[in-house]
Amino acid sequence: MAAAAAPLAAAPATKGSLREDLTCPICCDLFREPVMLGCMHHFCKPCISRYWRTTHGPVTCPQCRKEFTCKQFQTNYLVAAMVEKVRASTSHTYIQNLEKQLRETLENHCLRREDLSNSIRKEKDKMETIKRLGADLQARVRGEFGALRQILHDEETRMLEQLRREQEEELEKVQHHLEAIKLAMREVEENMRVLEEASATTENIVLTELPQLRQCPQVDSAPELDTNAFSSKYLAPLQYITWRKMFKSLKPGPSPLTFDVDTAHPSIRVSRDKTVAVEYDSVTWHTDNNKRFLQCVNILASQGFYSGRHYWEVEVGTKPKWDMGVASEAVDRHSRIKLSPERGYWTLRLRNRNEYSAGTQPWTRLQLSSSPRRLGVFVDCEERWVSFYNADDMSLIYSYTNGPRGKVFPFFSPCISGSSQEPQPIRLLHYPPVAMSG
Ligand SMILES: [Zn+2]
């Protein structure tokens, strides 16, 4: 009984683990059926019962030595529950389960990491593409401007060379005249010398006849120097003249298209010079041919393209509806079909005055800041691009990047105008520089 009387070391006041807090000071294991004495110290119910078993009369707390008159304690359910939790959390299956969760979470993180690393690679690839494309485009822009500068440079060289030649010719003319005058001068001076000599000798001898004189060459009167004629060509509005000439060298410059009357739907009338097309209520019957559109109010240009880059401009004015673009040579012209790249049409369309769309299926609605009166169409046969521009300010309206393969023709539809409106034409624009060529 004396052995049980030895006081137990007090639990360290420092912050221990929960497991330490729930350890019985007698058996040094997790509490089994924890009970609390009047002094608030806890022990396992079997441990404290065993500790007090041999004692009769008052008993003491093994930890703080407080005396109690009888063997009395209270079951502490809260501590019991906590002990159960700690015990469960250190069990073999619990740990196995925890390890499994750990492995799975790690695996998930590995997968996630791989995903993220793929994303990083993709974004880096994108950046590389942007840089490569940017460099290509820079080279292209430099090339285009270089070509323009070359045209200007060549024109400047040509004009300076012409000026040099004309200056030379003018100088040569004057030089020629000058030589003739100098020759006449020498002859006159020679005659003067002979005459002076003769005059000197007359003091000694009687002069019987005039000395022999040279024939003086006749010098034509010099033409007046016409500085105006010489400079007029170079005092002209040089920049504008050069700019007009540059037009002819632009690649591509605006193509001077004409309508192909043989393709015109019977209700389309074309002007004599084939640059204006209007839709009328009445139909004109032509001899039939395979090229003609019979169902839809369409017409093509005579000029087809199958290689290179081409640009043309069309005036639509304030027409409330129209379609235009390019059509494959092979399009079906005898049936009514929906315009789309799949059917061989790459078009821009206007409806109700201000509803612009790209002619995809379904249509792609476009928001334009202004209503163009003139449109530019650009086709790059090699890159398979078809682009539409507002030719009033050259802003890009829409681009097809899945353009045509094979031969295409500029395509137009004046559409059927409402009966209340005067039909408005579609006009193919020809620029003066083009008319100047040849
Ligand atoms: Zn115990």
Ligand SMILES: [Zn+2]
């Ligand atoms: Zn105590």
